[in-house]
Amino acid sequence: MSTGNDNAQNMIELRGIRTQFDDFIVHDNLDLDVRTGEILGVVGGSGAGKSVLMRAIIGLKRPSAGTVTVFGEDFYGANEEQRLSIERRWGVLFQGGALFSSLTVAQNVMAPIHEHLKIEGELARDMAALKISMVGLAAEAGAKYPSELSGGMRKRAGLARALALDPELVFLDEPTAGLDPIGAAKFDELIVNLKESLGLTVFMVTHDLDTLHAACDRVAVLAEHHVIACGPLDEVRRTDHPWIQEYFAGPRGRAALSAKTG
Amino acid sequence: MMALQALRRYGRCVQKELTMADSAAYFDIDIERGVMKMVAAGDWRARFLKQVDSRLRDFADDTMGRELIIDMTGVERLDTAGAMVLQRTLLACGARTEVSKIIGASEAHAALMEQVVDHLAPCHVHPLHPNAFKAMLDRLGRGVAEAYEAALQLMSFVGETLATTWRVLTRPSHFRWTSTVHHMEEAGLNAIPIVGLMSFLIGAVVAFMGAKILRLFNADIFTVELVGISVLREFGVLLTAILIAGRSGSAFTAQIGSMKIREEIDAMRVLGLDPMEVLVLPRVIALVLMLPVIAFIAAILGLVGGALVAAFAMDISLALFMARFQETIIIDHFWAGLIKAPFFAFVIAVIGCFQGMEVEGSAESLGQRTTLSVVQALFLVIVIDAFFAMYYLEIDF
Structure with a gap:
């Protein structure tokens, strides 16, 4: 919506990704596309490398092989300046919110605005207020320190910071983990709303079956070092793979499904 | 009524300052059949708003209570920050009549303008600081109380350690x-x-x-x-x-x-x-x-x-x-x-x-x-x- 590359079909293209910790291989020959304007949910068992995959895309864990193409540019092949301009176009919400504990919520949201846009004063404050309000936090929350917030509020504040620069692409690491079911459902709703209104593309790592039903356009399943299935939920659910069957046809999978259809 | 010439200076200066990036955000003021009209154009994304924002504030301050039409036909790009400053200007002019409105926005831009309208309230940035002297007294009092408490707890811990030592001495298998x-x-x-x-x-x-x-x-x-x-x-x-x-x-x-x-x-x-x-x-x-x-x-x-x-x-x-x-x-x-x-x-x-x-x-x-x-x-x-x-x-x- 805000910057170019509208004609590019895929916002992220992963080709032949291999990541490893010493001899332990997490991903091998992994391909994955994230299409512009979709919410992609990445699921997989504990230790399947969901978070590692996200870290590989955002530059925190360099893959030992393969290419990461974001906004049509090779991220790991880019120079410092190109990389910075790519990084400005995405926002990341870490699992615990990862707010700077010495800053208030509003100061947290203003940090990237100061740093990247060099905007100070009233405009920065208004922009922060806008983002804080958009993620559903009260104006009073702006002056609070992260330690004074509940888990759900912390995630919302983290999302406000991720959205500070109006990113086209947002990474969410288990956004609903640790929230109560009501808070989790509200957060799903918030993500869908923001995606609709701001035209975001969302890459979401999740464990939460309800989130998959409520928010995700497509689902990618990580297992055996690569993506074993990727597509709309109904399609993926029918894939004949033991892990997928166990995941979606297990008691929790069925409960989430019936909650959606019933 | 303020002269058109005077009104125009808000926008003109912005334009003059933007020599290198000609697509950056700028606006011009017109009066059409007695109604003020603001023609916004260029790239209204956060990074281009620095100069235009203070001009818009001045403009809004000086024209309070009047009807305003914002024409967004020339806006090439818009993000939430740009939408916010435009929306804020419209509301700050005060006259919430049928006449005051936004025209010429593309579908996407109109949706974005709609999205920010509910979120324009300012928020607190710094925690409220009570009176500094009172805060100092408060800290002092807390410090003394905590020191007393800590000393007491330490004594109790020493006692517990000694008691445990005695217990273990009498039952060496532990x-x-x-x-x-x-x-x-x-x-x-x-x-x-x-x-x-x-x-x-x-x-x-x-x-x-x-x-x-x-x-x-x-x-x-x-x-x-x-x-x-x-x-x-x-x-x-x-x-x-x-x-x-x-x-x-x-x-x-x-x-x-x-x-x-x-x-x-x-x-x-x-x-x-x-x-x-x-x-x-x-x-x-x-x-x-x-x-x-x-x-x-x-x-x-x-x-x-x-x-x-x-x-x-x-x-x-x-x-x-x-x-x-x-x-x-x-x-x-x-x-x-x-x-x-x-x-x-x-x-x-x-x-x-x-x-x-x-x-x-x-x-x-x-x-x-x-x-x-x-x-x-x-x-x-x-x-x-x-x-x-x-x-x-x-x-x-």
């Missing part, structure tokens, strides 16, 4: 040998190289300092007494205690504290294990046993350091040093130093464990407690040392 020996190695044996090196250097430094002054009085030989008495009575044991407090006391806090964070201590209690018995006692006993040993080694190495300096930098041969040492330094000096070691060890270990047990929840608290553990242990070690010095003076030891 004593954790493996754990104790492990801590003797970890906190004691492994500290010997660094403590020894430091003590050696201190002995050498004291000899140097003494030699320089004593030579003025032609009393070089008294270097032996200087090194002997100061290292045996004070430096050997005190510096050992200080180093162990920094090295092992803080390690105790960190170990027990991280177990506390992971709820391991609670798990122990639920399983019927007494953390005092399992965690605290082995550490306290290990340190009480090991500190005198390390202090002894430190004292010897301090003397060696002094003797070597005397031999090489002055004219006191090793044989002369030894002879003089045996002649003038009585064994009391050695005991006066070493007796203090177990007391220091007890204080260091108990405070290390106590602060570890006081850790709650966060990694932040662990860091605070570890610092506190070292500071308190050092403070008490020096206080105890001072008491010993006064006591020795009184009994002429």
Whole structure:
């Protein structure tokens, strides 16, 4: 919506990704596309490398092989300046919110605005207020320190910071983990709303079956070092793979499904 | 009504400032059939808003209460920040009539304008600060109350440790040998190289300092007494205690504290294990046993350091040093130093464990407690040392 590359079909293209910790291989020959304007949910068992995959895309864990193409540019092949301009176009919400504990919520949201846009004063404050309000936090929350917030509020504040620069692409690491079911459902709703209104593309790592039903356009399943299935939920659910069957046809999978259809 | 010319200056200046980036955000003011019209154009994304924002504020301040039409036909790009400043300008003009509206926005831009309209309220940035003087009094009061509380808790912890020691002494099968020996190695044996090196250097430094002054009085030989008495009575044991407090006391806090964070201590209690018995006692006993040993080694190495300096930098041969040492330094000096070691060890270990047990929840608290553990242990070690010095003076030891 805000910057170019509208004609590019895929916002992220992963080709032949291999990541490893010493001899332990997490991903091998992994391909994955994230299409512009979709919410992609990445699921997989504990230790399947969901978070590692996200870290590989955002530059925190360099893959030992393969290419990461974001906004049509090779991220790991880019120079410092190109990389910075790519990084400005995405926002990341870490699992615990990862707010700077010495800053208030509003100061947290203003940090990237100061740093990247060099905007100070009233405009920065208004922009922060806008983002804080958009993620559903009260104006009073702006002056609070992260330690004074509940888990759900912390995630919302983290999302406000991720959205500070109006990113086209947002990474969410288990956004609903640790929230109560009501808070989790509200957060799903918030993500869908923001995606609709701001035209975001969302890459979401999740464990939460309800989130998959409520928010995700497509689902990618990580297992055996690569993506074993990727597509709309109904399609993926029918894939004949033991892990997928166990995941979606297990008691929790069925409960989430019936909650959606019933 | 303000003249059109006057109104136009708000936008014009913006345009003039933007010579290099011609697509950046700018606006122009027009009056059409008596209604003010703002024609916005260019790239209205956050990074291009800096100049235009203050102009818009001035414009909104000066035209309050009037009807305004914002024409967005020329806006090429828009993000939430741009939408916000436009929407804010529209609302700030005050006249919420049929006439005031936005025209010419593309579908996407109109949706974005719609999206921000509910979120224009300012928010608080800084926490509310109460009166500074009151805040200071508040802190002072809290500090005193907390210090009292902490002292009380520490006393109770010391009591608990002693009670546990007694209980274990009467039922020796409860004593954790493996754990104790492990801590003797970890906190004691492994500290010997660094403590020894430091003590050696201190002995050498004291000899140097003494030699320089004593030579003025032609009393070089008294270097032996200087090194002997100061290292045996004070430096050997005190510096050992200080180093162990920094090295092992803080390690105790960190170990027990991280177990506390992971709820391991609670798990122990639920399983019927007494953390005092399992965690605290082995550490306290290990340190009480090991500190005198390390202090002894430190004292010897301090003397060696002094003797070597005397031999090489002055004219006191090793044989002369030894002879003089045996002649003038009585064994009391050695005991006066070493007796203090177990007391220091007890204080260091108990405070290390106590602060570890006081850790709650966060990694932040662990860091605070570890610092506190070292500071308190050092403070008490020096206080105890001072008491010993006064006591020795009184009994002429």
